[in-house]
Amino acid sequence: MSKEISTTIHGETLDVERIVEKSVGQEIREQARGGAEAEHNLPPLEAIRKYPWTLFWCLVVSMCVVMEGYDTNLLNNFYAYPTFAKKYGHWNEGTNNYQLDAAWQASLVNAAPVGAFFGTLLNGVLVPRFGHIKVLIGALLSLSAFIFIVFFSPNTTVLLVGEILCGLPWGIFTTTAPAYASEVLPMSLRVYMTSWANMCFIIGHLISAGVLAGLVNNTTQWAYRIPFALQWFWPCVLIPVIFFAPDTPWHLVRVERHEDALKSLARLRPKATETELHDALGLIIYTNDLEHQLSVGTSYWDCFKGFELRRTEIACMVFAGQIFTGLNFAYNSTYFFQQIGLDPTTTYHLNVGGTGMGLFATIMCWIFVMPYVGRRTAYLWGIFVMTILLMLIGGLNKKTENDSVAMAQAVLALIWTFVFQLSSGQLGWAIPAEIGSTRLRQKTICLARNAYAIANIVSGVLQPYFMNPTEWNLKGYTGFIWGGTSFFMFIWTYFRLPETKDRTFEELDLLFAKGVPARKFSTYNTETFRDTETGTEKVQSHASMA
Structure with a gap:
């Protein structure tokens, strides 16, 4: 039997769902029931036909993420770029080429994540006050100014400052896009368009990989200035379009x-009937009031109270799990390819191929994985396969003087990229966007992204030392290190990650409030909008109302 949700006021146990009904009224409750039924009965293809404008605005807003994907791939791969290394590095007698010091590599690769960390925290405050659209436009305008600094940077110090400042709006883009998508889309499309932000990240990687491959033989300063200058293109295109985007009805x-x-619902769903619009609004109002009665606040501190702490943990671990499964080693792998003896041209062609494989895997995930496989299952077994691949890369390192073995390591890294985008690469964006309560969604995503940023910064500091020939020079043995952290993520996922597929936000609220174990989420019957006269077993809620 499903457990009833209750809370305590001055020592008296009360049924929260009955309190919500009295608060919102019978009409809103019935509209919410209709809205929930419509969500469950709307298949993806019908949702696409019915709500094309919703998809359009999600696509546009998420395109902001392309810029971060472009730049993060840019700097990581510039280290093996001859003209960039000559401009900002020094001659190394041991390797007979120009190299950046490991300390500067670590500083530059972490500059944008540091900026993004603070931009993300700021976004969690700005969006609840001003809405997603105004904040996005402000961030795009700011980025247009900050790009001047990196474009004209005469030395590594100025480049470092420019990357930190550019990171501020990037932090806003990467946390606003999935939140916006999760709040405007019907349930059946939620996972596709929240993970579309990841697709935009890959598109950014693919563009930068293509630009770098095309300019690798250019011996002038424009070999690295042109890639920086191309960043001005996106604000010029996106600002005029996003200006007309509707804000989310949840906000x-x-x-x-x-x-x-x-x-806003009418603009997002112009083909919907008046009844459908009111039912959708009723579900939003009902869910918001339910969370209010469960003492779900709206501050960062509220993310760490009661059952919200569990939701915050899941969001943070799922996003940071992308780093723990070897992202900085196997995904941005041109420097690794160079260190195991592959020439620059082959290295950058492999980089383009790997990014293309990631893009293909993302599409395959949308078609063959997401419609049929749960989020938990895909994330769990994707990590298992990536762990094996990382261990194999490490095991082959003894024979890297053999060109065939070095190429085999490179191929394994490309396969890792494919599996990553079939699983945690996609779901690392989608799950945090839907796991938090609606009142704390923006802040939950911001905390999750910052957990990713912290893990990325630590990884960014260590990775150059793992790989740099003047430091630890581990080369492929680095696969053992990330294979170990990836196995840790596999264990955590098995015990802690719940299934969110085919659950409305109201149902997720009830599942977390009732303390349902992660492995029972997919089969637990929440019995939402039940007959309020039916008596069922009461349990003490994790929440407590003042």
Whole structure:
């Protein structure tokens, strides 16, 4: 039997769902019931036909993430780029070429993540106040100014400052895009478009890989200045379009602008009937009030209270898990390819091929994985396969003087990229966007992204020392290190990651409030919108109302 949700007020146990009904009224409750039924009965293809404008605005907003994907791939691969190394590095007699010191490599690769860390925290405060669209436009305008610094940087110090400043708006882009998608899309499309942000990241990688491959033989300063300059293209295109995008109805309900929320739904779903729009709005109002009655606040501190702590842990671990499974080693792998003896041209062609494989894997994930396989299952077994691949790369390192073995290591890294984008690469964006309560969604995503940023910074400091021939020079043995952290993520996922597929936000609220174990999420019957006269077993909630 499903457990009833209750809470305590001055020592008296009360049924939260009955309190919500009294708070919102019978009409809203019935609309919410209709909205929930519509969510469950709407298959993906019908949702695409019915809500094309919703998809369009999600696509546009998420395109902002292309810029971070472009730049993060740019700097990581510039280390093996001859003209960049000559400009910002020094001659190394041991390797007979120009190299950046490991300390500068670590500083530059972590500059943008440091900026993104603070931009993400700032975003968690700005979006609840101003809405997603105004914040995005402000971030795009800021980025347009900061690009001048990296483009004209005469030395590594100025380049470092420019990357930190550029990281501020990138932190806003990567946390706003999945939150926006999760709040405007019907449930059946939620995982596709929240993970579309990851696709945009890959598109950014692919563009930068193509630009670098095309300029690798250019011996002038424009070999690295042109890639920097291309970043101005995106704000010029996106600002005029995003200006007309509607804000999310969830945000408008949270700030008690219900009429504007209905207008936003009408813009997002122009083919919906009046009844469907009111049912959708009713579900939003009901869910928001349910979370309010469960004492779900709206501050960062509230993310660490009661059952919200569990949701925050899951979001943070899933996003940071991308780093723990070897992202900085196997994904941005041109420097690794160079260190195991592959020539620059082969290295950059492999980089383009690897990024293309990632893009193909993302599409395959949308078609063959997401519609049929749960989030938990795909994330869990994807990590298992990546762990094996990383261990194999490490095991082959004794024979890297053999060109065939070195190429085999490179191929394994490319296969890792494919598996990553079939699993944690996609779901690392999608799960944090739907796991948090709606009142704390933006802040939960921001905390998750910052958990990723912290893991990325630590990895970014260590990775150059693992790989640099003037430091530890581990080369392929680095696969053992990331294979170990990847196995840790496999264990955590098995015990802690719940299944969120085919669950509305209201159902997820109830599952977490009832403390349902992670492995029972997919089969647990929440019995939402039950007959309020039916008596069922009461349990003590994790929440406590003042």
